[in-house]
Ligand SMILES: Cc1cc2nc3c(=O)[nH]c(=O)nc-3n(C[C@H](O)[C@H](O)[C@H](O)COP(=O)(O)O)c2cc1C
C-alpha cells in the first residue's frame with residue numbers, strides 16, 4: 001500500500017510537479033490540445049489533473065511521467081545523485097554479482113545466495129483484497145461510457161484508452177503486461193492494438209482461433225508499473241516482476257473477478273475481458289508517436305466482461321503525437337536503464353542517446369571506442385539485430401570522447417568527419433509497424449553514419465587526419481582564473 005496512483009499524485013503535488021485544472025475541459029480534442037501545449041514546454045511541463053472533464057465526474061490525469069523529475073520520482077531515484085543511471089548501475093552490479101568468478105570456491109558461490117534472496121523479494125505477491133475491486137460492475141453494468149475517454153486528434157478513428165496496461169498470459173502460463181492503445185468501439189468492445197513485434201502479439205498468436213485469451217487492462221497503481229509496461233523486456237521477463245526489481249519489493253496482485261488473471265491490487269480501474277485472436281476489426285487511424293496518423297489496420301477485438309474500480313478513481317490518459325510528448329521521458333528511462341544491458345553484448349559502447357525527435361525508433365547516437373577495421377559498422381549491425389532497438393532507421397557513431405547527448409557536437413562531427421561514400425552503411429530490416437516512410441509494411445532500409453575520426457592506423461586514411469582545435473590546459477586554466485577580472 002501507499003504506492004497507488006493517487007498517493008503518487010499527492011507526492012507530485014507536494015513537489016510542485018502537478019497542476020490541478022478545475023475548469024471544465026472537454027475530453028473530445030480539447031484535453032489533448034492542452035496536454036500537447038504543456039508537453040511542449042521546456043522540460044516537459046507539469047503533470048495535469050483535470051478535475052472537471054466535460055460530461056464526467058471522474059478526474060483525468062495526464063502528462064504524469066512527462067518530465068525527468070517525475071520519471072525519477074516514479075522509479076524512486078529522484079534522490080539518487082545519478083538519477084535514472086542509478087538503476088542501470090544496480091543492473092550492472094547485479095549481473096557482476098550473479099556471475100560466478102572463474103575458479104570460485106563453493107564458499108564464493110554460497111555468497112551469491114543473498115542475490116537469490118533479493119530476486120525472490122521482487123516476485124509479485126498475491127493478496128486477497130484489492131483497492132481496485134471496491135466497486136465491481138459486471139455484464140450489462142460494465143460500460144466503457146462510464147470512463148472519460150479522450151479523443152485526442154481530429155481524424156482519429158474514435159476515442160482511445162491510452163494508459164491501460166494490458167495484463168495477459170501466454171498459453172504456457174507466463175505473464176506479460178504491455179501498454180497498448182485500445183480503441184473504444186462501443187460500451188463493451190475495444191480494439192486490442194498489439195503490434196506484430198511485441199509480446200502482446202506473440203501471446204495472442206499462441207491461442208487458437210475461437211479460443212478466448214483473457215486480458216485485464218489496469219490503470220494506475222504503482223507509477224513504476226507504467227514504465228515497466230513500455231520497457232523493451234525480453235519475453236521471458238515479466239513486467240510485473242521487473243517492477244518488483246525497480247522497487248525492491250514485489251507488486252501486490254489480486255485475482256480478477258471474471259478470469260484467473262491477476263492485476264495490481266492498488267489499480268485505479270481494471271477492465272476485464274477476453275480476446276479471440278481470430279476476430280479482427282478495423283482499428284485506427286490514430287495520431288501517433290511518429291507525429292503522423294498511423295494507418296487503420298485490422299486488430300483483435302477485446303470483449304469487456306467486467307469493470308472494477310476503487311471508490312473515486314482517477315482515470316489516466318496520455319497524448320501521443322508529434323514529439324516531444326510525455327512518452328519521451330519513458331524513452332529516456334529506457335535509454336538509461338538499458339544501456340548497461342546493451343553494454344553486456346557490446347562493451348565497446350560508451351554512451352547512447354535516443355533523441356526525442358526520433359520518436360524512439362528513428363535515430364540512435366552511440367559513442368564508442370574504436371579498436372579495429374569495421375568496428376563502427378559491427379556495432380551498427382548489432383543494433384539492427386538487438387531487441388526493440390532493431391527498428392532504428394539511423395545509427396550515428398561517434399568517438400568515445402564525444403557526448404552523444406550534445407546534438408550540436410554530434411552534428412558537427414557528422415558534417416565534418418563523414419565522407420559520405422566511405423562512411424554510410426545501408427542495410428534493410430524490420431521497421432516499427434507505425435513507420436510510414438517505407439513503401440513496405442514493417443520492412444525498410446536503414447543507414448549507419450560512421451562519424452568517428454579516421455585517425456587510427458587501421459582506418460587506412462591515406463592523408464594525415466587533422467587534430468581537434470583545443471587550447472593548452474594551462475591557458476584554459478589561466479583564462480578561467482581571470483574570468484572575473486576580464487569582466488565576462
Ligand atoms: C504511450 C505509448 C503507447 C503505446 N501504444 C502501443 C500500442 O498501441 N501497441 C503496441 O503494440 N505497443 C504500444 N506501445 C509500445 C509498447 O508498450 C512497448 O513496445 C512494450 O515494450 C511492449 O511490450 P510487450 O513486448 O511485452 O508487448 C506504446 C508505448 C507507449 C509509450
Ligand SMILES: [Mn+2]
Nearest residue numbers: 176199233235
Ligand atoms: Mn513483454
